[in-house]
Amino acid sequence: MTPQQWLLLGVVASSLIPGCFIFLLGERRATLRSLLNMGGAALKVGLVLAVLWGVSRGQAFEIRYGLVEGIDFVLRADSLSLLFVTLSAGLWFLTTMYAIGYLEDSPNRNRFFGFFSLCVTASTGLALAGNLLTFLIFYEMLTLTTYPLVVHRGTEDSLRSGRWYLLFSLSGGGVLLLAIVWLQSLVGPIEFDGQPLAASFQGQADGQLRLIFVMMLAGFGVKAALVPLHIWLPMAMVAPAPVSALLHAVAVVKAGAFGITRLVLDVYGTDLCDRLNLLPLLTFCAAVTIIYGSFRALFQDDLKRRLAFSTVSQVSYIALGIGVSGPLGAIGGIIHLVHQGMMKITLFFAAGNLAETLGVKKVAQMDGTGWRMPGTMAAFTIAALGMIGMPPTAGFISKWYLAGGAVEAGNWWVIGVLVASSVLNAAYFLPLIYAAWFRPPPEQWPAERERGRFETSFLLLFPPLVTAALTLLTGLLAGLPFSPLDWAEFIVRQEYLP
Amino acid sequence: MSELLLAIMLVVPLVLAAAQGLVPRTGWLDHLTAWAALPGLLLALWGNDFSHEVPWLLLGSHLGLDLTGRIFLGLTAGLWLAAGVYAKAYLADDPRGCQFQVFFLVTMTGNLGVTVAQDGVSFLTFFTVMSLAAYGLIVHDRLAASLRAGKVYIVMTVTGETLLLVAMVLLAVQTGSVQFEGLAQRLTASAGRDWIIGLLLAGFGIKLGIMPLHVWLPLAHPAAPTPASAVLSGVMIKTGLLGLLRTLPLGTESFTQWGKLCLAAGIATCFFAAFIGTLQRNPKAVLAYSSISQMGLILLILALALIAPAAWPMVGTALLVWVVHHGLAKSALFFGVGIAGASMRAAPLRGLFMTTMTLPALALTGLPLTLGFTAKGGAKYASAMLEPSSGMLAWVFLLSTASTTLLVLRFLWTVWPTSSPIHSHNRPATGMLVPWAILCMSVSGSFFFVQFRQWTDPAWSSLTASAVWTSSWPIVAAIAFAALMIRPLKRWQTGGRICIPEGDICGPIVLLANWILRSCNPPDGKFPVAGKVALAHPTWVHHFSGIILRKFDELAALVENDTIAALIFALLAVVLLLISLG
Incomplete structure (x- = not known):
């Protein structure tokens, strides 16, 4: 194996191996467990940076094993996978830190952190998957490793939402499997090598291809929470805050969105999608979801539930x-x-901090929280303004390009959708900011716990501050080389320019 | 050198804001805060013209200084400096002084940044920072009225931001770039130009306070602490004009329809606001309406250039003079309101105060020997170029002089020191008196300065006998009219029958919105109760919205919590299948 292959393998293994070890540890070996967790996370960030550096130097990163005749297991680092893998490695590092602080002294931490690591392994593998089948393997692994995290608390409520989660995800995965098998039998193995179907597939079996596209869209749509397949997501907010953060920002929901991106750009290719006229369907589903999610978020009093509906909309x-x-x-x-990953993870971190430190779980209890927890709520404010799309945050850059894309394609109604969503976002986020900073705090918080010499424990405070700063900086410094914007432009240039 | 000064100008206030937030309050920090706008003033006075590309900032920004920017920057920095010094004294023993300073500094950064932004994205960014941070200034005292004003303000602001974002995106895609240089030509040649112009006018019109988009303005100005009202009215609302000057296709082609619309809106705003303003009792509300009225005139002048592109250079000059004139006079008047609240026992002191206040007040009407005279002269000269309607416009200017005179008389009446002490300051502090006095003098001083430096064309700015006569007699006539009417009006008003609440049409709109919102969002915040609440109030609005919301809620509950979801899922799959095959 070449050094590049070792690096690539290391990116996946850096969470897989610590994860397996953690299962074997005693419940009370907290220090060693934290060390393994943080070490793995730090190592992963380092390895990802090394791969990033290599790819920018033009090196090829690919691992290929033949599973059976004609079916390969492929890991490859291309520009799109690197974007996702950098995001998940970076945010995993922060979330691990947060989870260690969050779960201090709670039971079953071994199980939690074990599956936590496996979950990230799955999302890393999914990002690096070099063909459709490898993608599917990790996609299913993600479903299974996330379930124990969602039901971690073991309450009736969480078990119930866990059931829904499994039902939706597994049936989605089933549909996806069916579609992939069908597609492979039609055209052979699908590699994500920058050569989508269009070139090799002219004018045959259009109907089948359409159906397969719709099936795959439905399969990914479950995880990406497209309406009406989103039902499991607001329920899953019973999970502990770090899980919600991971679920909404990098792992599950994002995997669905990433799958859709792969489907359009790398499996079918934009040319074939245009010829089969498939994209209006996707746009329509997305538009409905955006408005529906925002509208539902407006009326949620439970903070995490409001954030969950916001995710439905934003993803x-x-x-x-x-x-x-x-x-x-x-x-x-x-x-x-x-951008959505950074902003939403900040919001969930902040929501977790409020719940853990003050016992504040409802929107109606948020009065005056800004002065009690200035760091947390400043991070929350920045992320919420980003969600609305206010410059100079990251959300503004997203919205700018989305609206620009709509104008460019002549889809005027999409502008209307974006405007409506911005307004709705403002309507459900600004009252929170207002309550936090401009309302007097109550006499007594619902369940206050003293956690260290900062407003809360350092491990809980640091991650949201970092992600909030990133939210601000990726917007403000979007023009820098290697900013998400720069990288996205690089990816799209490969797709749209021959 | 200028680039460095620009960077200092934008970074220093932010650093100070962070320090104000993090470090316990100290004397030197407050001193620095008061003078934070100084680099901006230096840049406006001594910086040279430049345009610098900053590729890493946002989507690739252009920052720089040109004539328009320099004048706006000079005024902005000058007034923020005055307000900073004033605020330090005004809020000396305010327990929330620190918070005020943070919002003050961030708002200032946005406002200064807007003047040096040379492309749409950075303009919008600074504009947003300014607008959002100003919310903190408006609700500073947390009184119910201020919170209500803040709510109206933030709704209008977010609406404006959204409109402008769409406008800027359209500009970017349809004209190729959002850089301001050469934008007028590119926009004129682009396909969707009417959409863009409409969005820009609406978005910036909100900031400018053009009727009927003005509703936030008469609420926000009285609510904010006096130094904040001064900059709000003196410079911040004018960033709307700056935005229009930067983006509208002025001087390229005739946009008659838009021009006529602006002309009509400007004239309506000018007179309606003056009328409603004279019925106000709070001196700051009177000033707020006066600002709206003046912004109406500004839009009117701008409309001239939309109709007759040839008039643009003259219109541009007139607008810039007008901006400076109004900024100086209006903030002097606001500062004066804060001073009038202090107790002045000695009658000569009160006399001196009122005499000094009369100067900026009458400057608004275009009195000779003030910059208002120059501004109005320029506007009249520009309007004469609009051939068929120049006669009508001459009347508009004449009547506006008269109505403004009545309005400022009303203001002087309400602000009279003995009439009602607004604040509990014992004695007007030096820190408040000095900026106020300087600004009062500057309305006249700037006139002589402009004359002396011959920055304006003597054809319309020199003090000829006829010019003095045409600009003075409406003032004198209005004063005479007011003197005649004062007795009957007083008798009529004793019952307090004539009173239009601040924000005029805002009241009914908010009432309606609250109705609807209350039925959406009942006290316990739980959505399903919407129907019940709606039925408890048997008004048709409630009833109607209640039914709709209940149905929606039932549907949503069905979709999200039941096994019916699975059926819908299956149904959807079938539909998608049909679509995909068809």
Whole structure:
């Protein structure tokens, strides 16, 4: 094996191996467990950076094993996978840190952190998957490794939502499997090598291809929470905050959106999608989801539930950007993959901090929280403004390109959708910011716990501050080389320019 | 050198804001905060013209200084500097002074940035930062009225931002870039130009306070602490004009329809606002309406250039003079309101105060020997170029002089020191008196300065006997009219029958919105109760919205919590299948 292959393998193994070890540890070996966790996470970030450096130097990263005749297991680092893998490695590092602080002294931490690591392994593998089958393997692995995290608390409520989660995800995965097998039998193995179907597949079996596209869209749509397949997501918010953060920002929901991106750009290719007229369907589904999610978020009093509906809405921006077809829209969709992750993880971190430190779980209890937890709520404010799309945050850059893509493609109604969503986002986020900073705090918080000399424990405070700073900086410094925007432009240039 | 000064100008206030937030309050920090706008003033006075590309900032920004930017920057920095010094004294013993300073500094950064932004994205960014941070200034005292004003303000602001975002995206895609240089030509040649112009006018019109988009303005100005009202009215609303100057295709082609619309809106705003303003009791509300009225005139002047492109250079000059004139006079008047709240026992002191206040007040009407005279002269000269309607416009200017005179008389009446002490300051502090006095003098001083430096064309700015006569007699007539009417009006008003609440049409709109919102969002915040609440109030609005919301809620509950979801899922799959095959 070449050094490049070792590196690539290391990216996946850096969470897989610590994860397996953690299962074997005693429950009380907290220090060793934390060390393994953080070490793995730090190593992964380092390895990803090394791969990133290599790819930018033009090196090829690929591992290929033949499983059976004609079916290969392929890991490859291309520009799109690197974007996603950098995001998940970076945010995993912060989320691990957060989870260690969050789960201090709670039971079953071994199980939690074990599956936590496996979950990230799955999302890393999914990002690096070099063909459709490898993608599917990791996609299913993600479903299975996330379930124990969702039901971690073991309450009736969480078990119930876990059941729904499994039902939706497994049936989605089933549909996806069926579609992939069908597609492979039609055209042979599908590699994500920058040569989508269009070139080799002219004018045959259009009906079958359409149906397969719709099936795959439905399969990915479950994880990406496209309406009406989103039902499991607001329920899954009973999970602990770090799980919700991971679920909404990098792992599950994002995997669905990433799958849709792969489907359009690398499996079918935009040319074939245009010829089969498939993208209006995607755009329409995304638009409906955006409005529906925002509208539902408006009326949620449970903070995490409000954030969950916000995710339903925001993740569909990615699908919308891919769907409007055109380079600007695609850039918008792809950067939102990163931007939404940073912003939403900040919001969930902050929500977790409020719940853990003050016992504040409802929107109605948020009065005056800004002055009690200034760092947390400043991060929350920045991320929420980003969600609305206010400059100079990351969300503005996304919205700029999405709207630009809509204009470019002549899809005027999409602008209307974006405007409506912005307004709705403002309507359900600004009251929270207002309550936090401009309302007097109550006499007593619902369940206050003293956690260290900062407003809360350092491990809980640091991650949201970093992600909030990133939200601000990726917007403000979007023009820098290697910013998400720069990278997304690079990806899209490969797709749209011959 | 200028680039460095620009960077300092934008970074220093932000650093100070962070320090204000993190470090316990100290004397030197407050001193620095008061003077934070100084680099901006230096840049406006001594910086040279430049345009610098900053590729890493946002989507690739252009920052720089040109004539328009320099004048706006000079005024902006000058007024923020005055407001900073004033605020330090005004809020000396305010427990929330620190918070005020943070919002003050961030708003200032946005406002200064807007003047040096040379492309749409950075303009919009600074504009947004300014607008959002100003919310903190408006609701500073947390009184119910201020919070209400803040709510109206933020709704209008977000609406404006959204409109402008769409406008800028359209500009970017349809004209190829959002850089301001050469934008007028590119926009004129682009396909969707009417959409863009409409969105720009609406978005910036909100900031400018053009009727009926003005509703936030008369609420926000009285709510904010006096130094904040001064900059709000003096410069921040004018960023709307700056935005229009930067983006509209002025001087390229005739846009008669848009021009006529602006002309009509400007005239309507000018007179309606003056009328409603004279019925106000709070001096700051009177000033707010006066600002709206003046912004109406500004839109009117701008409309001239939309109709007659040839008039653009003259219109541009007139607008810039007008902006400076109004900024100086209006903030002097606001500063004065804060001073009038202090107790002035000695009658000569009160006399001196009122005499000094009369100067900026009458400057608004275009009194000779003030910059208002120059501004109005320029506007009249430009309007004469609009051939068929120049006669009508001459009347408009004449009547506006008269109505403005009545309005400022009303203001002087309400602000009279003995009439009602607004604040509990014992004695007007030096820190408040000095900026106020300087600004009061500057309305006249700037006139002589402009004359002396011959920056304007003597054809319309020199003090000829006829010019003095035409600009003075409406003022004198209005004063005489007011003197005659004062007795009957007083008798009529004793019952307080004539009173239009601040924000005029905002009241009914908010009432309606609250109705609907209350039925959507009942006290316990739980959505399903919407129907019940709606039925408890048997008004048709409630009833109607209640039914719709209940149905929606039932549907949503069905979709999200039941096994019916699976059926819908299957149904959807079938539909998609049909679509995909068909």
